[in-house]
Amino acid sequence: MVIRTDAGLYVPEADVYVDPLRPVHRAVVTHGHADHARRGSDHYLAASSGVGILRKRLGDEAPIEGIPFGERRTLGRAVLSLHPAGHILGSAQVRIEVGGEVWVVTGDYKRTPDASAETFEPLRCHTLISECTFGLPIYRWPEPDGVFGEIERWWVENAAEGRTTLLCGYSLGKAQRLLAGLLPFVQGGGAPGTILVHGAVDELLPAYRAEGIAFPPTERVSVETAREHRGTALVVAPPSAAGTAWVRKLGPVSVGFASGWMRIRGRRRRRSGDRGFVLSDHVDWDGLMATIDESGAERVGLTHGQTGTALRYLTEERGLDTFAIATREGDT
Amino acid sequence: MKRFTRLFMELDRTTRTNEKVAALRRYFAEAPAADAAWALAVLTGRRIRRAVPGARLREWVAERSGYPLWLVEECYDTVGDLAETLALLLPDPDTGAEPPSLHTIMDEWLAPLPGAEDSEKRRVVERAWGCMDESERLVFHKLLTGGFRVGVGRKLVTRALAQEVGMEPAILAHRLTGRWAPTPETYRRLISPDAEMRDAGRPYPFFLAHPLSDGPEALDGGPEAWMVEWKWDGIRAQLIHRDGEQLLWSRGEEVITPAFPEIGEAAGALPSGTVLDGELLAWESTGPLRFAELQRRLGRKRPGPKIRREVPARFLAYDLLEAEGEDLRRLPQEARRRLLEALFEELGVREPDDGPIPVGWAGGLPLGLSPLVEAAGWEALAELRASARELGVEGFMLKHRQAEYGVGRPRGSWWKWKVEPLTLDVVLLYAQKGHGRRASLYTDYTFGVWDGEELVPIGKAYSGLTDREIRRVDTWIRRNITERFGPVRAVEPELVFELAFDQVRPSTRHKSGLALRFPRMVRQRTDKPVDEADTLESARRLLAERP
Ligand SMILES: [Zn+2]
Numbered sequence A: 001m002v003i004r005t006d007a008g009l010y011v012p013e014a015d016v017y018v019d020p021l022r023p024v025h026r027a028v029v030t031h032g033h034a035d036h037a038r039r040g041s042d043h044y045l046a047a048s049s050g051v052g053i054l055r056k057r058l059g060d061e062a063p064i065e066g067i068p069f070g071e072r073r074t075l076g077r078a079v080l081s082l083h084p085a086g087h088i089l090g091s092a093q094v095r096i097e098v099g100g101e102v103w104v105v106t107g108d109y110k111r112t113p114d115a116s117a118e119t120f121e122p123l124r125c126h127t128l129i130s131e132c133t134f135g136l137p138i139y140r141w142p143e144p145d146g147v148f149g150e151i152e153r154w155w156v157e158n159a160a161e162g163r164t165t166l167l168c169g170y171s172l173g174k175a176q177r178l179l180a181g182l183l184p185f186v187q188g189g190g191a192p193g194t195i196l197v198h199g200a201v202d203e204l205l206p207a208y209r210a211e212g213i214a215f216p217p218t219e220r221v222s223v224e225t226a227r228e229h230r231g232t233a234l235v236v237a238p239p240s241a242a243g244t245a246w247v248r249k250l251g252p253v254s255v256g257f258a259s260g261w262m263r264i265r266g267r268r269r270r271r272s273g274d275r276g277f278v279l280s281d282h283v284d285w286d287g288l289m290a291t292i293d294e295s296g297a298e299r300v301g302l303t304h305g306q307t308g309t310a311l312r313y314l315t316e317e318r319g320l321d322t323f324a325i326a327t328r329e330g331d332t
Numbered sequence B: 001m002k003r004f005t006r007l008f009m010e011l012d013r014t015t016r017t018n019e020k021v022a023a024l025r026r027y028f029a030e031a032p033a034a035d036a037a038w039a040l041a042v043l044t045g046r047r048i049r050r051a052v053p054g055a056r057l058r059e060w061v062a063e064r065s066g067y068p069l070w071l072v073e074e075c076y077d078t079v080g081d082l083a084e085t086l087a088l089l090l091p092d093p094d095t096g097a098e099p100p101s102l103h104t105i106m107d108e109w110l111a112p113l114p115g116a117e118d119s120e121k122r123r124v125v126e127r128a129w130g131c132m133d134e135s136e137r138l139v140f141h142k143l144l145t146g147g148f149r150v151g152v153g154r155k156l157v158t159r160a161l162a163q164e165v166g167m168e169p170a171i172l173a174h175r176l177t178g179r180w181a182p183t184p185e186t187y188r189r190l191i192s193p194d195a196e197m198r199d200a201g202r203p204y205p206f207f208l209a210h211p212l213s214d215g216p217e218a219l220d221g222g223p224e225a226w227m228v229e230w231k232w233d234g235i236r237a238q239l240i241h242r243d244g245e246q247l248l249w250s251r252g253e254e255v256i257t258p259a260f261p262e263i264g265e266a267a268g269a270l271p272s273g274t275v276l277d278g279e280l281l282a283w284e285s286t287g288p289l290r291f292a293e294l295q296r297r298l299g300r301k302r303p304g305p306k307i308r309r310e311v312p313a314r315f316l317a318y319d320l321l322e323a324e325g326e327d328l329r330r331l332p333q334e335a336r337r338r339l340l341e342a343l344f345e346e347l348g349v350r351e352p353d354d355g356p357i358p359v360g361w362a363g364g365l366p367l368g369l370s371p372l373v374e375a376a377g378w379e380a381l382a383e384l385r386a387s388a389r390e391l392g393v394e395g396f397m398l399k400h401r402q403a404e405y406g407v408g409r410p411r412g413s414w415w416k417w418k419v420e421p422l423t424l425d426v427v428l429l430y431a432q433k434g435h436g437r438r439a440s441l442y443t444d445y446t447f448g449v450w451d452g453e454e455l456v457p458i459g460k461a462y463s464g465l466t467d468r469e470i471r472r473v474d475t476w477i478r479r480n481i482t483e484r485f486g487p488v489r490a491v492e493p494e495l496v497f498e499l500a501f502d503q504v505r506p507s508t509r510h511k512s513g514l515a516l517r518f519p520r521m522v523r524q525r526t527d528k529p530v531d532e533a534d535t536l537e538s539a540r541r542l543l544a545e546r547p
Helices: A048-058 A146-161 A172-185 A206-210 A223-228 A245-250 A265-271 A285-295 A308-319 B001-014 B018-028 B033-045 B054-065 B069-079 B084-088 B103-108 B118-131 B134-142 B156-167 B170-175 B186-191 B261-267 B292-299 B303-308 B333-347 B377-386 B468-481 B538-547
Strands: A001-005 A008-011 A014-020 A025-027 A043-047 A064-067 A073-075 A076-084 A094-098 A101-105 A128-133 A162-166 A195-197 A218-220 A234-237 A255-258 A276-277 A299-302 A321-325 B226-232 B235-242 B245-250 B276-282 B313-323 B368-369 B392-402 B414-418 B423-433 B442-451 B454-461 B481-485 B489-490 B495-500 B503-506 B515-516 B519-523
Touching: A043 A048, A043 A076, A048 A064, A048 A206, A073 B515, A076 A172, A094 A195, A128 A285, A146 A162, A146 A172, A146 A255, A146 A276, A162 A245, A162 B414, A172 A206, A172 A234, A172 B186, A223 B069, A245 A255, A265 A276, A265 B001, A276 B018, A276 B261, A276 B442, A285 A308, A299 A308, A308 A321, A308 B069, A308 B333, B001 B018, B001 B134, B018 B033, B018 B156, B033 B103, B033 B186, B033 B226, B054 B118, B069 B084, B084 B134, B103 B118, B103 B134, B118 B134, B170 B186, B226 B333, B226 B414, B235 B261, B245 B261, B261 B313, B261 B368, B276 B292, B292 B519, B313 B333, B377 B392, B423 B454, B423 B468, B423 B538, B442 B468, B442 B495, B442 B538, B454 B495, B454 B515, B454 B538, B503 B538, B515 B538
Parallel strands: A014 A025, A025 A043, A043 A064, A101 A128, A128 A299, A162 A234, A162 A255, A195 A218, A195 A234, A255 A276, A299 A321, B313 B368
Antiparallel strands: A001 A008, A008 A014, A073 A076, A076 A094, A094 A101, B226 B392, B235 B245, B235 B276, B276 B313, B392 B414, B423 B442, B423 B489, B423 B495, B442 B454, B481 B489, B495 B519, B503 B515
């Protein structure tokens, strides 16, 4: 029902590709990250709440059709529906049903709370194809509330010492999660300064606001705003911005990274930032196991990340029928 | 334990020196003396005996977490740090109990473990897991496996504590030298502004020289202002005789008297209350032996008569630091020298008069006076230096006649002027397996020097050690891997090597900004603590040495 081709995962019964790697006639796109949403296909199907973000990535003219979560759409012999994946705003799991047989492709997903995305929905199926970016039991995520508490304390400490706070996370998804997560702190009057955002982050905010996601007030980083708020501001920027000349306009900074990889001390140290915050938009090991259990699936395919280890564990320790789906490195 | 864990995490997450100092000061300000004593011992590099082998711990974690052992091993491969891997894998604590204090853990939980039955070890470990959160377990595992390292050097810890209690860092550094028990009483004495910390056996911090890069002409005061000594190729050491106790201390602050009993006995000939600074050498009747010979003895706890005959040891004194129980370090260099010479007059030790370097030794008391070098001006000295290598010395020490015996390595009053090749004392950072015959051994090493609080890679070398030495280092590397990147293994920054090379050139390809030409290992410096490895600055100064 779902087969792997050179162009990516293909559903012959519906004649549709899931997150195709190159232009096809009909694509279902799980979310707007670059390794999932690629230009050039004739027709895109995506969750309605993610269409605004996709337009930023695929262009205003892209032929994107949005459907609400849960709506069943008949394509050829298959019934296809999209369900919240909780990865970023509008990110979807793809459920495919053919004659009573159900497959689910999770796309990227997470099960921890995120004020900027819908809540993950567990689905029952016969065959589950799950992402496995963090496929080792050392990856277990702490409660995000606690992580936000750490970020907020760090900002306050930095401001007290006259250092600008530079918080790095992917410009699509992580950055908005950080902003939305800081809203209660800002509203409660705890923030020691203004929040500035890098241009790459700022550009995506309207697509979120249009879907009703609330953010604290922000200003775009410029020479002027950086000078005005130097020493007290919290700046949200993509990781690629850290370590470039761009940082210099912020004055003395303390640099933090928000990512699941920050769970490992060695990674934190090599990142050469001042702080690492364990905040991931992917599922952790326990979440992966819970998703598999709740799905009731007898067959499990894994994609992205260290799949070999998790597959061996599922086969040997859980007695599941498993298979790997090779993907590319560098997935977000 | 909670407080110490917080300190560990604070030190671990920042690279800023002032933040580290602040965290240390906060800890020492708040911690009870019993805990602070242990923290100080651990942070200044006290070796803790491994209470539980890592393999056993992995099995227990596998059982406790319900994961198969192979999965635990794969996690370890990814994380690269055993203590951390295990902390990340364990389920959350379940007893609701609080962990006990650091000193309870060290004195009551861990101290009896090395000799205990496995079942008792496991009971203690399970008890700890039941009451500790993830970070506390990480620290506990590090204490348990004897591999405690955090990004602070001994000097920084000393500085922070000295600031906190308001005393001279040099005094504290002195008190921390050598053996002291991590008890609250000792800790209180260590930080007391006026306590007489005259533990019988304690050596003084070694005063160190800077390498001279441009030749002596630029030195202040001209040749008359300087005393010149041979720089022997042995082990810098202090020989102490106080209150009937005779001790030989290496630069690495280890007591090496048992390995050189004849030197310890000879110290009995010195008046009580004497401390000599000098060089320990292997020496036969015709002159000094190679350093490697001396190292053969260094490794033996109780040397037999055969090796003592083959490799006789001799201590040549450079300096007199204490006489009749009085600290002489503030006296000018030449005054200390006069007192040293008078002391040897009294001992009746005469140096044979056989050329610029007195290589002969008729036997007898294995204590000697390292002679001053007489030369008519810098040029004559440079000529002598050129022939020095054949005579088995490394070069010259230039000491200002008015120099005090300082602490550490302040610039200006002591210089070492080495015979080529250039050398640096560097720290082993990474290792990789060799090729061909050595494909199964870690033989290719990357070394680093200090840049502030950080070690930066300076060069690679894979030659210079004997097969036996390579095997020994290989074994050590396997036990001390901290991270893995492909075939490269990062190791605990603990081993110091003397690296020789022909030239230092500027380089844009290396993070250090320098490239070494023809680097090779001269020897492992087992006598040198890692804090005293060379700095990037000292490496840069060698740039000028040969254009
Ligand atoms: Zn994604």
